Amino acid sequence: xxxxxxxxxLVLVPLIANDFWLSQVITRALILGIIALSLCFLATxxxxxxxxxxxxxxxxxxxxxYFGPNTVGLGIPLPLIVTIPLALILAxxxxxxxxxxxxxxxxxxxxxxxxxxxxxxxxxTRQNYVxxxxxxxxxxxxxxxxxxxxxxxxxxLYYLTLLVATICVVLVQGFxxxxxxxxxxxxxxxxxxxxxxxxPTTLPIVAAFAFSGLIAGSGGILNVWYQERVSSFSxxxxxxxxxxxxxxxxxxxxxxxxxVGAIVYVVLDIFAIDLxxxxxxxxxxxxxxxxxxIAAPNGLSQLAIDWAKKLRGGAATSRKT
Amino acid sequence: xxxxxxxxxxxxxxxxxxxxxxxxxxxxFGLMRTVNMAHGALLLLGGxxxxxxxxxxxxxxxxxxxxxxxxxxxxAMVQIGILGWMQxxxxxxxxxxxxxSIILADLMLWIWGGTTYQVRTPDWLAGGTxxxxxxxxxxxxxxxxxxxxxxxxxxxxxxxxxTRVGAVIRAGVDDQDMLRALGYPINKIFILVFAMxxxxxxxxxVIAGSALSIAPGTDLQFLLSSLVVVIVGxxxxxxxxxxxxxLIGLAEQYGLAYAPTYAxxxxxxxxxxxxxxxxxxxxxxAEV
Numbered sequence: 305x306x307x308x309x310x311x312x313x314l315v316l317v318p319l320i321a322n323d324f325w326l327s328q329v330i331t332r333a334l335i336l337g338i339i340a341l342s343l344c345f346l347a348t349x350x351x352x353x354x355x356x357x358x359x360x361x362x363x364x365x366x367x368x369x370y371f372g373p374n375t376v377g378l379g380i381p382l383p384l385i386v387t388i389p390l391a392l393i394l395a396x397x398x399x400x401x402x403x404x405x406x407x408x409x410x411x412x413x414x415x416x417x418x419x420x421x422x423x424x425x426x427x428x429t430r431q432n433y434v435x436x437x438x439x440x441x442x443x444x445x446x447x448x449x450x451x452x453x454x455x456x457x458x459x460x461l462y463y464l465t466l467l468v469a470t471i472c473v474v475l476v477q478g479f480x481x482x483x484x485x486x487x488x489x490x491x492x493x494x495x496x497x498x499x500x501x502x503x504p505t506t507l508p509i510v511a512a513f514a515f516s517g518l519i520a521g522s523g524g525i526l527n528v529w530y531q532e533r534v535s536s537f538s539x540x541x542x543x544x545x546x547x548x549x550x551x552x553x554x555x556x557x558x559x560x561x562x563x564v565g566a567i568v569y570v571v572l573d574i575f576a577i578d579l580x581x582x583x584x585x586x587x588x589x590x591x592x593x594x595x596x597x598i599a600a601p602n603g604l605s606q607l608a609i610d611w612a613k614k615l616r617g618g619a620a621t622s623r624k625t
Numbered sequence: 626x627x628x629x630x631x632x633x634x635x636x637x638x639x640x641x642x643x644x645x646x647x648x649x650x651x652x653x654f655g656l657m658r659t660v661n662m663a664h665g666a667l668l669l670l671g672g673x674x675x676x677x678x679x680x681x682x683x684x685x686x687x688x689x690x691x692x693x694x695x696x697x698x699x700x701a702m703v704q705i706g707i708l709g710w711m712q713x714x715x716x717x718x719x720x721x722x723x724x725x726s727i728i729l730a731d732l733m734l735w736i737w738g739g740t741t742y743q744v745r746t747p748d749w750l751a752g753g754t755x756x757x758x759x760x761x762x763x764x765x766x767x768x769x770x771x772x773x774x775x776x777x778x779x780x781x782x783x784x785x786x787x788t789r790v791g792a793v794i795r796a797g798v799d800d801q802d803m804l805r806a807l808g809y810p811i812n813k814i815f816i817l818v819f820a821m822x823x824x825x826x827x828x829x830x831v832i833a834g835s836a837l838s839i840a841p842g843t844d845l846q847f848l849l850s851s852l853v854v855v856i857v858g859x860x861x862x863x864x865x866x867x868x869x870x871x872l873i874g875l876a877e878q879y880g881l882a883y884a885p886t887y888a889x890x891x892x893x894x895x896x897x898x899x900x901x902x903x904x905x906x907x908x909x910x911a912e913v
Binding site: 597 | 658660707714715716717719720721723724725727728730731732734735845849852853855856885886887888889890892893896897900901904
């Protein structure tokens, strides 16, 4: 019900927003939000902050580029109906592998390991020319055709992204209520007790990472269609940190906060030029990040919830008197 | 065979640098459970400060000293100003140190620009040295670097194992609450260790700038290598950092020389293998 409340205005956005706002701000924020959602999902329900979500998005993105149309003359073109599931399955497999490697690590150890995996993948894509076309990567990755244009045009891509984002949110909500999802939360809360009950913890961890791969992969596919290219820079330390910043700003403990963080990030990115020098964007975002960590460690979503509670509490007390 | 020797020496050079960077990182982590993601930024800061000092005065040793001290000061400031009062909340500290490293990296880009710097080395370090035994010539500065890393490692080991302050730090690694209960000023010890880690990183920065070069991005390169080194070697142990650095440095160079396409993966495979066999690292102690 609450989802419908948020969705209705979003469906009407193309009626009022011009192409710049639609594609540079809202669509971009939604795509980043989907990738960040996969991180928030892991952080909230498995209690693991993974730095490898951009890598998972990249796996799906590279798969779309390798098995689809591109202008670098590399890869095996396959029909779209095969490519998309294949890209998602590869992202899930990559997620499962990362989960398996990091299965015994928690907290800061998991951060270090996933970060190391993410950056190792980045260097790998730079050095490997057979699959990833090295430094330059793939360009001219044209989205599937749609009428006269293609799915990459502003309005169709917006609706496609909105649809995928909605599906991802619904999937996350469904997953955490499923038996497997409950097992994942049990691993977060008391891995020792779970083991004592005879439930192995590896399967829930691997499943949670694979599921996050599905979400990150969906975002990765959209990202490739949005940018029409994918290269080592798409999976580098920059995007890794960006997704983390988005998740932290939105709130690591609130899956849907990812979208709040993404919109704040994108708006800052675009309008930083008016606030300070364009070259100093990193300084601005670093300071914003630090302030949020200091003042609101659970992100803007928690801040909003707290304020709402306070307002409601204030209203309740005033009614009493 | 010549290639093999040169690659081995390159690997040792890299290992020496990795050790200098990772030892401070590992020490901070071992004592405070803080993953200092700003460690690479401190290293780059040291490198830039060292370059500026050497450029202005021509004294290389002064550059190393000033760089070490400024990075130590910056490290202490980070602990006093921000990380200190998030003590115990490790995730928050990690995220805060990431924010600090983003800010520092951008400030450094602002001040020193995006160019690549190489620290001018004094005459006794410049040029090459012929190693008769192996029949090859090698850059003198890199040979000294290997020696310097050995000396630092030994000094660090002596400091931690044989001095009173070292004993307090080791006690802090084992049981922080007990140390606090015994009346030791644990917050001051934290700041001291952070400054030490910063100093090691800062000196490593100048040395990296002399033996190789420094540029924006060097910070992340060394942060990542420090991460991998301590994951492989084990957290909080100087010996672990040395062993991890040796393994990763050599593996990277052999990988680059003999299997260039897969060099990045070699490091990764070592890490995954160690995690599978000994999650706490080769010389690390298991978490209680």
